[in-house]
Amino acid sequence: MSLFGLWFLQLLLVPALSPLFIGIVRRVKARLQNRVGARVTQPYRDILKLFRKDEVVSADASWIFSSAPYLIFAVSILLGASIPLLSAHLTATVLGDLLTVVYVIALSTFFLALAGMDTGNAFGGFGSSREMTVAALTEGGLIFSLLALAFTAHSSNLFVIAGAISSLSLLAFTPIILAFVAFVIALLAETGRFPFDNPATHLELTMIHEAMILEYSGKKLALMEWAAANKFMLFLALGANLFFPWGLAASASPPALILALGALVFKLLVFCVLVALLESSLAKFRFFRLPDLLFMSFILSLIALSLIV
Amino acid sequence: MFTAVSAQSSFFLALLFLGLGSLGSACLWKKDAAANWWGNLCAITASVFGLLSAIRVLLGGAAFSLAADSPLGALSFSFTVDKLSAFFIFVISLIALPASIYGLGYVKHYYGRYSPGVLGFFYNLFLAGLFLVVSADNALFFLTVWEIMSLASYFLVIFEHREPDNISAGTRYFIMTHAGTACIILAFLVLYRFTGSFEFDVIRENFAAVPAYAKNIVFLLTLAGFGTKAGIIPLHIWLPSAHPAAPTHVSALMSGVMIKTGIYMFIRILIDFSPGAPLWWGIAVLLIGAASSLFGVLYALTEHDIKKLLAYHSIENIGIILLGLGSALVFWAAGAESLAMLGLIAALFHTLNHAVFKALLFLGAGSVISQTRTRNMEEYGGLIRTMPYTAALFLTGSLAISALPPFNGFASEWLTFQSLFSGFGSFGRSVAGVFALSAGALAFTGGLAAACFVKAFGATFLARPRSVEAARSRESAPSMVLGMGVLALLTLVIGIFSGVVSRVLSVVVADRPGFSTVPVPVSVPAASLSLGSGFAAMSLPLVFVSLAAVSALVAFLTYLATAGRRVKIGRTWDCGTDLTPRMEITATGFSRSLISIFRGILKPSKQTTIEYRDADSRFFPQTRSVKLEIKDVYSAYFYRPVERLTMALAAQIKKIQCGNVNAYIVYLFAALIALLVWAVI
Numbered sequence: 001m002s003l004f005g006l007w008f009l010q011l012l013l014v015p016a017l018s019p020l021f022i023g024i025v026r027r028v029k030a031r032l033q034n035r036v037g038a039r040v041t042q043p044y045r046d047i048l049k050l051f052r053k054d055e056v057v058s059a060d061a062s063w064i065f066s067s068a069p070y071l072i073f074a075v076s077i078l079l080g081a082s083i084p085l086l087s088a089h090l091t092a093t094v095l096g097d098l099l100t101v102v103y104v105i106a107l108s109t110f111f112l113a114l115a116g117m118d119t120g121n122a123f124g125g126f127g128s129s130r131e132m133t134v135a136a137l138t139e140g141g142l143i144f145s146l147l148a149l150a151f152t153a154h155s156s157n158l159f160v161i162a163g164a165i166s167s168l169s170l171l172a173f174t175p176i177i178l179a180f181v182a183f184v185i186a187l188l189a190e191t192g193r194f195p196f197d198n199p200a201t202h203l204e205l206t207m208i209h210e211a212m213i214l215e216y217s218g219k220k221l222a223l224m225e226w227a228a229a230n231k232f233m234l235f236l237a238l239g240a241n242l243f244f245p246w247g248l249a250a251s252a253s254p255p256a257l258i259l260a261l262g263a264l265v266f267k268l269l270v271f272c273v274l275v276a277l278l279e280s281s282l283a284k285f286r287f288f289r290l291p292d293l294l295f296m297s298f299i300l301s302l303i304a305l306s307l308i309v
Numbered sequence: 310m311f312t313a314v315s316a317q318s319s320f321f322l323a324l325l326f327l328g329l330g331s332l333g334s335a336c337l338w339k340k341d342a343a344a345n346w347w348g349n350l351c352a353i354t355a356s357v358f359g360l361l362s363a364i365r366v367l368l369g370g371a372a373f374s375l376a377a378d379s380p381l382g383a384l385s386f387s388f389t390v391d392k393l394s395a396f397f398i399f400v401i402s403l404i405a406l407p408a409s410i411y412g413l414g415y416v417k418h419y420y421g422r423y424s425p426g427v428l429g430f431f432y433n434l435f436l437a438g439l440f441l442v443v444s445a446d447n448a449l450f451f452l453t454v455w456e457i458m459s460l461a462s463y464f465l466v467i468f469e470h471r472e473p474d475n476i477s478a479g480t481r482y483f484i485m486t487h488a489g490t491a492c493i494i495l496a497f498l499v500l501y502r503f504t505g506s507f508e509f510d511v512i513r514e515n516f517a518a519v520p521a522y523a524k525n526i527v528f529l530l531t532l533a534g535f536g537t538k539a540g541i542i543p544l545h546i547w548l549p550s551a552h553p554a555a556p557t558h559v560s561a562l563m564s565g566v567m568i569k570t571g572i573y574m575f576i577r578i579l580i581d582f583s584p585g586a587p588l589w590w591g592i593a594v595l596l597i598g599a600a601s602s603l604f605g606v607l608y609a610l611t612e613h614d615i616k617k618l619l620a621y622h623s624i625e626n627i628g629i630i631l632l633g634l635g636s637a638l639v640f641w642a643a644g645a646e647s648l649a650m651l652g653l654i655a656a657l658f659h660t661l662n663h664a665v666f667k668a669l670l671f672l673g674a675g676s677v678i679s680q681t682r683t684r685n686m687e688e689y690g691g692l693i694r695t696m697p698y699t700a701a702l703f704l705t706g707s708l709a710i711s712a713l714p715p716f717n718g719f720a721s722e723w724l725t726f727q728s729l730f731s732g733f734g735s736f737g738r739s740v741a742g743v744f745a746l747s748a749g750a751l752a753f754t755g756g757l758a759a760a761c762f763v764k765a766f767g768a769t770f771l772a773r774p775r776s777v778e779a780a781r782s783r784e785s786a787p788s789m790v791l792g793m794g795v796l797a798l799l800t801l802v803i804g805i806f807s808g809v810v811s812r813v814l815s816v817v818v819a820d821r822p823g824f825s826t827v828p829v830p831v832s833v834p835a836a837s838l839s840l841g842s843g844f845a846a847m848s849l850p851l852v853f854v855s856l857a858a859v860s861a862l863v864a865f866l867t868y869l870a871t872a873g874r875r876v877k878i879g880r881t882w883d884c885g886t887d888l889t890p891r892m893e894i895t896a897t898g899f900s901r902s903l904i905s906i907f908r909g910i911l912k913p914s915k916q917t918t919i920e921y922r923d924a925d926s927r928f929f930p931q932t933r934s935v936k937l938e939i940k941d942v943y944s945a946y947f948y949r950p951v952e953r954l955t956m957a958l959a960a961q962i963k964k965i966q967c968g969n970v971n972a973y974i975v976y977l978f979a980a981l982i983a984l985l986v987w988a989v990i
Contacts, residue, residue, distance in 0.1 A: 114763060
């Protein structure tokens with residue numbers, strides 16, 4: 001398969017699979033709470049339903065509000081094509097640069113926060129404020145946890161990293177575990193999970209992500225929800241394929257890719273169950289305790305980095 | 310027509326037009342409109358010639374110089390425009406051009422209140438000072454033009470002299486800039502003591518003769534003197550008050566360009582003059598850079614005065630430039646010339662980028678201020694509907710300063726990051742630790758800057774207007790929009806052509822003594838920018854094209870999929886009450902949580918005052934006010950003690966001033982005797 005073909009495949013893969021993983025996390029959480037829970041395909045139905053609905057837009061909203069969903073969704077799927085999902089073969093993709101990926105994520109967060117402020121809703125503004133607070137403090141831990149890998153691989157291209165980590169000895173792997181813990185903290189913060197944010201709440205005192213998209217409806221809400229699901233899958237895939245890059249396709253032939261897809265889905269399933277377990281066993285933190293966790297993520301990455309270089 | 314003019318004559322034509330603009334405006338001081346047109350048109354012409362001259366030198370032209378002796382021995386009017394000077398002339402002209410175009414429209418609101426003639430006089434003088442500062446080749450001549458630049462900018466700061474705040478801001482600037490100049494004079498005197506000349510060329514040649522301790526003294530004096538102008542923490546205290554006080558297009562030049570003259574002299578003295586600098590110079594610059602960037606952005610978060618917010622971001626960005634420069638110094642000291650070149654390219658690139666987006670943001674803020682008549686962001690809101698162009702252009706600047714791809718800020722921060730990353734593995738633990746902390750500071754700075762600009766843009770342009778003035782605002786004059794538009798386009802163009810720009814900058818660095826044979830650390834294969842070490846590569850054109858294409862595709866598909874659906878315009882969800890602008894988040898509220906998190910650094914204080922209807926029952930408050938403040942730790946712990954010490958000393962010295970003429974004659978006599986004795990010995 002040509003490189004462009006592989007790239008295009010990745011572009012479609014994330015939006016196609018991401019609602020599934022949201023559904024799985026919800027299902028596992030429901031089971032842990034002694035509920036039956038909705039089917040794992042429920043998020044697909046939600047998105048489809050929202051696309052069929054009419055839309056209500058606030059009279060105070062500007063073009064930022066109307067265009068942000070397209071940009072945020074585009075970023076989420078573009079990033080899906082910029083990280084190693086199935087194979088480490090797209091090394092020529094300069095979009096897979098570590099800093100580029102982190103700052104493109106920041107671009108979508110920037111517009112998400114602006115969209116939250118746009119309608120003049122009191123909740124939206126607070127959601128944006130909280131989101132930017134968390135995002136600003138997460139960036140250090142996120143960059144440095146990935147940087148620990150980059151220094152192991154002597155490259156900051158995520159595809160090269162995936163290739164290099166998979167051939168690492170177990171002994172050299174120890175600092176990677178530290179970096180992984182740091183990454184998981186950043187993951188939970190970036191994707192709005194416990195203990196940072198409750199993805200299932202509309203309680204004004206605690207919500208972050210939901211507060212920002214409160215004014216959206218219809219197709220734009222669908223895009224926003226879908227983009228959030230994409231971002232969740234993106235971070236899970238980063239965790240799975242950068243820190244545990246086993247099962248990546250060695251060649252770009254279709255059978256190898258199908259096998260790799262199986263491995264990816266399996267790893268993401270494990271991650272989903274772990275996230276669900278974490279969310280069921282942990283209470284949401286007070287907002288002002290979150291920075292401690294985020295600084296811890298940064299410091300863990302620093303330690304990992306100092307063990308590597 | 311212009312091709313016939315050489316780099317040298319373009320440079321002199323630029324100076325000539327600035328002189329004409331300056332004198333002409335002064336002559337026209339009674340005619341507001343004519344003075345405005347004359348002053349700004351001369352500045353526009355001069356900056357076009359400046360651009361021409363700089364581009365010719367940058368793209369392969371030879372350096373040119375001119376020296377004219379003066380009747381005063383050591384002072385000679387000599388200047389040289391090499392590639393480094395040409396780069397700074399390029400940046401100055403690049404910002405002066407749109408700023409002057411903007412000025413044509415902006416100055417109109419001074420008609421009848423303040424004199425545009427006076428403004429034009431100092432504005433052109435200020436620009437001429439800037440041009441000469443970055444090309445002077447003799448220390449005394451340099452100090453002369455440095456003073457012209459400082460004084461002209463001082464008068465521009467107090468131009469709106471009927472505002473008492475501006476006068477005190479100006480005084481603070483005046484004192485700080487001269488304290489800095491005193492350090493610079495001392496630095497040059499120390500150099501003169503050991504090299505025997507004020508000519509830069511001679512100093513460069515004889516620098517090896519300077520003993521190590523004197524080199525360190527020169528370094529510290531340079532750091533303090535030029536650091537004051539650059540606005541490094543803790544010498545920054547003049548900057549957040551002086552920059553906002555000046556007329557907007559001057560603020561843009563002060564923040565975008567003038568503080569960079571400090572960076573220019575850092576490179577001149579620390580890189581050009583002194584090969585083989587000790588390692589700790591670079592470490593010191595790195596630490597100052599890290600502190601300035603992180604503290605600068607934190608103070609910016611606390612501001613709700615839009616121009617002060619931007620001024621604090623200048624401190625942040627100077628910090629980022631110093632991170633590049635500091636890593637260059639460390640590598641330079643360690644003999645890793647190629648990496649030093651990377652650090653310098655990053656520093657120069659960020660110098661250019663910060664000039665462009667900061668000027669853009671200041672001009673945008675000026676447009677808003679000229680409509681709303683206030684700098685308080687809490688009284689803005691909803692301006693995106695009344696000022697759509699300004700809003701879009703300010704947003705571009707916000708994205709660029711937050712280092713978001715594909716705009717130019719990302720390119721230079723990326724290079725700075727790479728330069729800092731290169732230091733992780735190359736040295737012992739402690740030096741690597743400094744690099745890691747600096748990179749960490751840069752990472753947090755990037756995130757906090759984004760938070761700050763969500764706040765600035767959101768509170769200013771989004772939601773509903775929070776004041777009558779904001780609701781009544783209109784789009785600003787075409788020349789103002791044009792000035793901002795040029796800069797906004799530049800943020801994107803420089804970002805997309807970041808590969809080409811870094812190649813040109815590598816030529817500028819290779820022109821430094823000692824760098825000519827160094828392998829270039831960046832390469833630009835296929836529209837991307839990659840490091841020579843192969844550690845990282847990125848491509849902003851690709852990011853731009855793929856983002857635009859995928860966004861368009863998503864929008865198109867969504868349109869197809871939802872063709873039959875209606876869009877209803879409704880009201881923002883209001884929980885059943887009447888939604889008023891007071892319920893929107895404010896700039897202060899937005900950053901409150903970040904301020905609380907960083908309370909150890911920012912020292913916020915909160916003072917609540919409640920008046921009750923009935924003093925006995927205390928159930929029904931009548932009025933309630935909350936005052937939030939940030940403690941100025943620099944004043945409290947550094948400047949106040951210095952001031953107290955000075956005053957105490959002055960009080961002691963005052964004792965000899967007894968008012969008795971006889972006593973004064975005794976002093977004179979004693980001094981004479983002492984001098985005689987000293988002369989004999």
